[in-house]
Amino acid sequence: xxxxxxxxxxxxxxLWTLGIILAALIxxxxxxxxxxxxxxxxxxxxxxxxxxxxxxxxxIFLIVAASGALNVASIASVFNNKAYKPLSRLSGVxxxxxxxxxxxVLVLDLGRPDRLLVAMTTFNFTSxxxxxxxxxxxxxxxxxxxxxxxxxxxxxxxxxxxxxxxAFVWRLILTTGTGSIFGWLVARPGYDAAxxxxxxxxxxxxxxxxxxxxxxxxxxxxxxxxxxxxxxKRLGNLLALFVAAVLYxxxxxxxxxxxxxxxxGIETFILSEGGVYTTLFWxxxxxxxxxxxxxxxxxxxxxxxxxxxxxxxxxxxxxxxAQLYVIIVGGQAYxxxxxxxxxxxxxxxxxxxxxxSPSVYELALGVGGVAIALIATGVAAKVLRILPTNLEDKNLxx
Amino acid sequence: MKLDRxxxxxxxxxxxxxxAAVTLxxxxxxxxxxxxxxxxxxxQADAGKRWGxxxxxxxCASDCTACVSACxxxxxxxxxxxxxxxxxxxxxxxxxxxxxxxxxxxxxxxQHCEEPPCVDVCPTGASFxxxxxxxxVDKHTCIGCRYCMMACPFKARSFVHEPTTNQKEHAxxxxxxxxxxxLCVHRVDxxxxxxxxxxxxxxxxxxxxxxxxxxxxxxxxxxxxxxxxTALRADLDLNQGVRYxxx
Amino acid sequence: MKRLLxxxxxxxxxxxxxxxxxxxxxYGPSVPAATGEPHPEGNxxxxxxxxxxxxxxxxxxxxxxxxxxxxxxxxxxxxxTVKDExxxxxxxxxxxxxxxxxxxxxxxxxxxxxxxxxxxxEGFEEPSPLHxxxxxxRDGLSDAEATxxxxxxxxxx
Numbered sequence: 001x002x003x004x005x006x007x008x009x010x011x012x013x014x015l016w017t018l019g020i021i022l023a024a025l026i027x028x029x030x031x032x033x034x035x036x037x038x039x040x041x042x043x044x045x046x047x048x049x050x051x052x053x054x055x056x057x058x059x060i061f062l063i064v065a066a067s068g069a070l071n072v073a074s075i076a077s078v079f080n081n082k083a084y085k086p087l088s089r090l091s092g093v094x095x096x097x098x099x100x101x102x103x104x105v106l107v108l109d110l111g112r113p114d115r116l117l118v119a120m121t122t123f124n125f126t127s128x129x130x131x132x133x134x135x136x137x138x139x140x141x142x143x144x145x146x147x148x149x150x151x152x153x154x155x156x157x158x159x160x161x162x163x164x165x166x167a168f169v170w171r172l173i174l175t176t177g178t179g180s181i182f183g184w185l186v187a188r189p190g191y192d193a194a195x196x197x198x199x200x201x202x203x204x205x206x207x208x209x210x211x212x213x214x215x216x217x218x219x220x221x222x223x224x225x226x227x228x229x230x231x232x233k234r235l236g237n238l239l240a241l242f243v244a245a246v247l248y249x250x251x252x253x254x255x256x257x258x259x260x261x262x263x264x265g266i267e268t269f270i271l272s273e274g275g276v277y278t279t280l281f282w283x284x285x286x287x288x289x290x291x292x293x294x295x296x297x298x299x300x301x302x303x304x305x306x307x308x309x310x311x312x313x314x315x316x317x318x319x320x321x322a323q324l325y326v327i328i329v330g331g332q333a334y335x336x337x338x339x340x341x342x343x344x345x346x347x348x349x350x351x352x353x354x355x356x357s358p359s360v361y362e363l364a365l366g367v368g369g370v371a372i373a374l375i376a377t378g379v380a381a382k383v384l385r386i387l388p389t390n391l392e393d394k395n396l397x398x
Numbered sequence: 399m400k401l402d403r404x405x406x407x408x409x410x411x412x413x414x415x416x417x418a419a420v421t422l423x424x425x426x427x428x429x430x431x432x433x434x435x436x437x438x439x440x441x442q443a444d445a446g447k448r449w450g451x452x453x454x455x456x457x458c459a460s461d462c463t464a465c466v467s468a469c470x471x472x473x474x475x476x477x478x479x480x481x482x483x484x485x486x487x488x489x490x491x492x493x494x495x496x497x498x499x500x501x502x503x504x505x506x507x508x509q510h511c512e513e514p515p516c517v518d519v520c521p522t523g524a525s526f527x528x529x530x531x532x533x534x535v536d537k538h539t540c541i542g543c544r545y546c547m548m549a550c551p552f553k554a555r556s557f558v559h560e561p562t563t564n565q566k567e568h569a570x571x572x573x574x575x576x577x578x579x580x581l582c583v584h585r586v587d588x589x590x591x592x593x594x595x596x597x598x599x600x601x602x603x604x605x606x607x608x609x610x611x612x613x614x615x616x617x618x619x620x621x622x623x624x625x626x627x628t629a630l631r632a633d634l635d636l637n638q639g640v641r642y643x644x645x
Numbered sequence: 646m647k648r649l650l651x652x653x654x655x656x657x658x659x660x661x662x663x664x665x666x667x668x669x670x671x672y673g674p675s676v677p678a679a680t681g682e683p684h685p686e687g688n689x690x691x692x693x694x695x696x697x698x699x700x701x702x703x704x705x706x707x708x709x710x711x712x713x714x715x716x717x718x719x720x721x722x723x724x725x726t727v728k729d730e731x732x733x734x735x736x737x738x739x740x741x742x743x744x745x746x747x748x749x750x751x752x753x754x755x756x757x758x759x760x761x762x763x764x765x766x767e768g769f770e771e772p773s774p775l776h777x778x779x780x781x782x783r784d785g786l787s788d789a790e791a792t793x794x795x796x797x798x799x800x801x802x
Contacts, residue, residue: 040560040573047482048556051544111542111557111574114757115522119541122522129521129545186515186634187551336553338506338630339493346506347466347481348489348553355482443710528710536707537761563737564771565763567719572761587712 029368058366068208077164289319
């Protein structure tokens, strides 16, 4: 295997076009934030029943994908798989950019985003949110160190493994923390489950890898570099394995809930009577987001490995967004069971399935977060040496 | 920067001693004396007390919303616009037993739990429990993340969705922060009862009793000892300050 | 020469706001006179430390329930209310004549208090900002409101 040469990508016309489009999306997000901050959240679709909506779906997606994007680097450094070593730098950069994008969406949706400094200095350590703030900022610092250790020639390569190990363990704790945002809520039947943490970890693997595959293939194509089919096949196989893991944890979550009579309400809601949530669960999360990608990868279609990996990644991302929408919004749409055994009604919509129609401002903010993550990655690829130039078949090893 | 304030004997201490004397003489029997407090305790939340409510569901009239109207007037949360986004500190809930068809109604507000999930989850500590058991939102620190609203099992909290004006002096509320029933803490600290309890008494139904749960001689403690009462979602073991009787 | 000008510039930048504070200079903020007894601490002290005082005391009131502190925000309005000449109504924080705004606009420091607290004495019905009343269009306007908005628009064309 020849030595890996990392080089910046060239500033081509297509790169500039992409950059301008992303910048426009970011500007749209900025305008929407100003509008919502000035007029209050009344202009969004969120209300006192659905308090977390589309922005939070995007934010959690980006944060979960961020932790998973680091996986490729971890497989190389921690699990000593040399084939993935050239991809480590992009993996680290993507992890940081996705996290920044997700956090920005989260912070800009706050009722009082001007109080970010308060949030960063006043901590309540019984809250998993507080721990998450520390875990997220720590993650960015640790991955930055991990990248530095890999990229700075004056640093001995022996430091890569310990840095990679710290980053790997930290990201597992971080994703556990993200899942526990929901898992530690006793109030709602759709949450309050220990399985939320491992479910989110498995989701991070799948979503992070799918975003990584798409970003890798896009940047390489734009710069005219080749990726070996064997490598793409391996990435695709890994993705299918992670999707299977997500399917497993989802199945365990729902089978366990189905067994408890007290949870029959929420299960009936999600699995059969929830309207849009049921459609998203079965149609998008399970079929489009899990079964179809697995069939693509394992099914042995004659299409090229790259096409299969890319298509599977797109499907997994769509399925992941649907899964998060069902968890976050569906979990809130189902009414709180304050009075088990009673039919409840009130002026505060007790006992009713809550309505939620996302506004364009929420969509703009969420998409803006994605755009920020992508533009940061693109700039990094242009300015830093993070992308390898020789991912040919003959260089693939391990 | 630590503040070294010069000693100002004139204004502050003068008013402090003056105010205590004024409170006692102006409102005999209604204010501090009613809850057996001392003038010194009136200046501070008393850790020895635990404020609570007992709601007798039998006495609650199904078509009466006096408590809700009184709370709206007292605290100024009348919304306009989308009812799904309007705040509701207290609401009347109508229950129909699925098995028997029996109907009841009762007011539901912040339950002022002893182990509040909302306090646990607040990232800045804005959601807090006072030493006397009243759970409040410190809107100076609230960042409007709405996690407490996700965590509350009783849907007690509301998010303010639009800019506010003409707030009540004793009940500040602002765009982008979260709010809920304060057990009329501004009234309680003066030795009065919450607005909802006062209004319920005025209708003649008298379904709500307010008092000190730690005081065995208070009306509420005697009532709790005499009647079977329950807390909502008792399975969560939150030890709420609000109890429901005959439910 | 350039150095001299630079030093002079820095000196003016520091000295002018300080001079403005003492009202020595007509380009400083024109703070409306208050009614009632002046603060024993003195204006200079109050200008510098009013925020620390309020923040310190607000936590005592909010968290400990200490209501005997006679330095609440609403106490300020006893003496520091600015009234509109024509109507005699107190002006709210939305109006640039509000007491806090005369100085804070000059210093370009946003006052966060009135996002939640009322900015006039209790008893006065504060009008809602016109543009937020436009959200009421979802419910339909009453005739009085429609007339008022039309008059405002006509006045401000």
